[in-house]
Amino acid sequence: MGSKKNKPRPAASAKEEPRPRAVRAWSFSARWILAGIVVLGVFLRAWYLVEIHDAPDFAAPQQDPDVMDWYARALVTGDWTVREGENDPEMLTTPYFRPPGHAYYLAAIYFFTKCSYLAPRLVNMCLGLVSILLMFRLAKRLYGETAGLIVAFFMATYWVFIFWEGELNDPCLFVFLGAALMNVLWEWGKGLRARWAALAGLICGCYALMRPNILIFGPFIAFWMAWIAYRRGEWRRIPASWAALLCMTVICIVPVTIRNYRASGEFVPISTYFGENFLIGNGEDSDGVTPWTPYLQELEGTGNWSVWVYNNVVKGVGKELGIKNMTHSGASSYFVQKTLKFIKDHPWRTIKLAVVKAILFWSPIEITCNKVVHYEKHFYAPLKYLPGFAMVAALFFVGIVRLVADWRAGRLGEGMATVRGLSNTPPNASRAEMADKETKRGEGERDRMRDMTLLILLFVLTYYLSFLPFFVNGRARVPVIPFAFLFGAYGLCRIAGYFQNGERRRAAGWTAAFCVAYGLASIQYIGFDPDLSRWHYQRAESYMRQGKVDDAIAAARPILDRPETASYMHMRLARLFAKADRKEEAFQHLMAALRHHPNDPDVRLSGAAELIKIGRIEEGIKHYKETLRLNPNDAVAHNNLGVLLEDQGHFDEAYTHYSEAVRSDPAMPVARNNLGNLMARLGHYEEAIRHFAKAVEDDPKQQDYHYNLAVQLANAGYADKAIERYQKALELDPNDARAHNNLGLLLAEKKEYEAAERHYREALRVVPEFVLVYANWGNMLVNQGRMDDGIAMYRKGLEISPGDAGLHNGLGYLYARAGKDDLAKMEYEEALRIAPDYPLALNNLGNLHNRQNRPNEAIRCYQRALSIDPRDRFAYANLGDVYANQGRWQEAVTAYENAIAINPSNAVAANGLASALIKLGRFEEGIRFFEQALSLDPKYAAAHYNYGAVLAATGQTAKAIEHFKAALAIAPDFQLARDMLGKLGGG
Structure with missing residues (x-):
């Protein structure tokens, strides 16, 4: 048979494009080119990994990755301790705010690599390399080998992929999963098999655990499947494929839903951040790129903003709505409703904002997310020159x-x-073979x-x-x-x-x-300037978290002279540097914040507080006053300035500012509390009680306010009320050792010794080294007539804390009571050796000298105590006693008057002053102070006796008899009172 000749093919015209030449076999050359592309990708990633290994945030990530890293490590190690300075996000008891998929991914890597920070980057980069191959395969299948190689080249060299693969973040997973999903759906399209649909569902489910918006694409996949099956006449395959797609997606999500319900009792399929993000994206303060709003920061309440503090936002919503136990899902729903109302009321604003976001999505500049990515590209050599x-x-x-x-x-x-x-055809294929292939x-x-x-x-x-x-x-x-x-x-x-x-x-x-x-x-149609200051700040903050203080200072230095730097950056760095005892650098950042934001009251207020902390008192006062010039009704500034002035001994000015704070914000319990403390310090116990009571009323759950009120009730002599208040404080915090100790002291005074001992034991259970308890317990034993046991208790305290000056002083006092003056003197001197500026020990040593008839030594001790603390409430009264014993009545009057000025509730000083005034012939004044002493302490036997003696001397026999009888009723063994009563015929 003769061979059949092929008919000649007409040449293609200039207007007719040739048919495609794509078949699925791929050439030897393509393999080598692809291998070269992969090698290039490996080289760029390895180079970048070497560059970032010493980056400050390599082991101290910022923002969202920081929380996800902490959570992943906690899942692996079981250590849920939150880093100092961060808020506890309460992730064990709340539904997920952010989708948890990436944290699970990190946890899986950490589990096998002992929590290595390098390991996730290596895995990310391996996924990046696999993504190159997946995208090559997809492009080759669709548009041919050449298209596949072009895509592979871009996947290998595009800097954004390399950057995110070097982060503890999720974009590289989205790239991998997106490429894998499309390859799987291509395979499904070949034979409409349910197993490929199931794999697609698995990918969608995993994707949703990191970015739930992939679920919006799910129905499109389902309709796409149905459309293909309909065209091919294979409808019967669709139910199985749909079921597989849906079931595998749900199977991935359900465990997270169950976890959320078990943790919080809330039905949250994946996470609750929809509502907050919806609010951020559509509001009066929204700009399309800033991931927070002033409203949300106000709800949060601490001035911070990150995933660490979202639980504070939920609590803030609860306060705003008056809901005691606000749920996370409830807060999210509230934000959705609030945003929908805004959209309804401001439709054009919403449309305009949507257009802005639609354009910004294609911005040539990388819009900042958790890091200022734009400057990361410019900093690292492997990324700098890539398109x-x-x-x-x-x-x-x-x-x-x-x-x-x-x-x-x-x-x-x-x-x-x-x-x-x-x-795209076998080697040496003819046009006829190509045409035949095309036909097939x-x-x-x-x-x-x-x-x-x-x-x-x-x-x-x-x-x-x-x-x-x-x-x-x-x-x-x-x-x-x-x-x-x-x-x-x-x-x-x-x-x-x-x-x-x-x-x-x-x-x-x-x-x-x-x-x-x-x-x-390349045109930035809508203005966006990456924040260079933030880039420097984040690097400095990450260095500080690793203890690299000098590196942090160097990283932060460029922002000192940048007026556009946000104030919070300077303030936070100042606090960190101050904590590291780098006060000069802290001062520089505080002053930069104040210099660049002179009219911001919040900056003034915070800056002043931080200046005080680093010892810049005068600058702090200046900026508090400037804050009040900008806002005379700033209650916080008044309160803080009051604290500062009180510490400096300017009590009248402190009182004025505390009072202004209360006037400006009557519901500010901390100002009430501080005002109460000042009044107590000045001896005005009744006024102190009034302010503490109001603080308790304003914030009844603040345990410290109950404790402070109890202290002042006890100081004012209201022992029973003080006991009740201490008991309330202990209801709020059963482990408050202070309250147990003080309650034990009051119960001991009421001779309820067993109850007192129980509280002393509780105090020591909570704080075994709380040596003041040993002192109070020892005093109680002495009052029970068990002097040796009391001294032994003090000794026990000194075994725990031999350098405790208070214990040495107290033990000296017991020795003095026991008549062991030499031992008492030794203990007082030891106390003063440990704490030379210890006024109470000086007073007790002075009393010992006075009792031993060494008045000059006693006077020197009291005067030294006053040089240390001019408002010492014992020294002036003791000095008055010495002067009275010496007959130096005018000096005694002056000393007693000073004692009363410091502590108007000092009945002993009032009695001494009355006696001195009588000696000077100032009877009316003397009688007034006797009456004052007795009004302060109606059971003051010596005051009754002294007043009775004056009344007897002035012929007021009947009233004198009453006071002598009162003295005897209080102290039956008071022989002088009994003798006077006998002389007056009243006995």
């Missing part, structure tokens, strides 16, 4: 326009260029290409639209970038095809279109 997002946007839009044009012309995938040495490929293959292209476009569109109700940042757009490269590769292949086919005008036109697109994409 930015403008290239991505240009590739995407040019590719989409070319693809849509081809689709509408029915020529999708045709005219694709190939790189020399690559072929047929419409079905092109339909699959269109189907998959449509699905990817839907993914990009739904993902893009899903962010518009919230706020945008550079991290948010990372998942769509691989598909932007996919469409960009299509466009590049078509442009290169024009070159290969000699169509220079079309090639030049589309090349020019790409250049124009690149230029347009």
